[in-house]
Amino acid sequence: MNIEKSNIANLPTKHGNFRIRAYKENHQEHLAIMSENFEEIETPYVRVHSECLTGDALGSLKCDCQAQLNLALEFIAREGGLVIYHRQEGRNIGLLNKVNAYALQDQGRNTIEANLELGFKEDERDYSIVEEIFKDLKLTNIKLITNNPSKIEYIESINVGVEERIPAITELNKHNIHYVETKKKHMGHLF
Template identity: 65%
Template sequence: MNSETIIQSKIANLPSKYGKFKVKAYKDGCQEHLAIMSCDLFSLEQPLVRIHSECLTGDSIGSLKCDCSNQLDLALELISKEGGLVIYHRQEGRNIGLVNKINAYNLQDNGYNTIEANLKLGFKEDERDYSIIEFILKDLNLNEIKLITNNPKKIDFVRSTGVKIASIVPSITKINKYNKDYLQTKKEYMGHIL
């Protein structure tokens, strides 16, 4: 990522069903990301922060195959009440794209877990690049945060940026019969805290 090529929007108001937020967009190459901020973000010493990876099927359609929509809802509710930021990280399907994600779904329908499906399609288990996250955290002048996550890779990445993590807030949501194996794979193979 070349910070000189990042295009940024101005900050705008975004009233939502969760409350009133401010938003700012960032464009890095072909990908556009969104910072969804509580109105008091800049006055908080340790704001809540969630790095939410895009999941069109979960976030928009309410797919039960994952816990993405529930995690996004939880984060938006928390920052609405306690203050903070959700970075909507637009790297669909662990950054393999929507078409490949649906192909991975097909493989999962045939017995593969999420990691095996990605590998069978020729990808790593997780193709996400978090470099834009560092840029956003620094652009918003965040030095110390409470990170909402279950993902140890996101914890390690944030620590590598020099942003202090005051605490980890687990993002625990309900298990259902469709996402049970998915969550078990995240726990066993990816080290997620569930």
């Protein structure tokens, strides 16, 4: 895998002060957002956050993505660790297809049914860049902030120990309750 990486830069945010490094694989660019004390932590808290432009940037209420990202950034700023901003929009079906999936959801499909109807698997994400970022940052044991058992399985499969799972529980609303229930019921998410 041919990975390009940036220098490390400072990033002050409303959540706290971070240091960031970008990683480029093919056409996708990902971000490691580290607490200022990241290198001093033996077993850091880590969140692998999958990109969601509609939620993260636009504040969509159809999902819990922005709330989970904010929760993770605030937690990492306070406790120390890392957020990997994993740029694979819409479970890696891309923004155009994600909007098409939204249109199918408007007609009553859940997120999985919409992806399948568009000819995709329920989840097309590839986490291989996460392994490269972990290697670059010399991570061997972490405390993972996630509800997704697939992320736990993947991380353990690359010989990184998950010493603890911290749930990423956020408030539900009338627009995302069906979305969260689908993740719980059909994808095994842990709430």
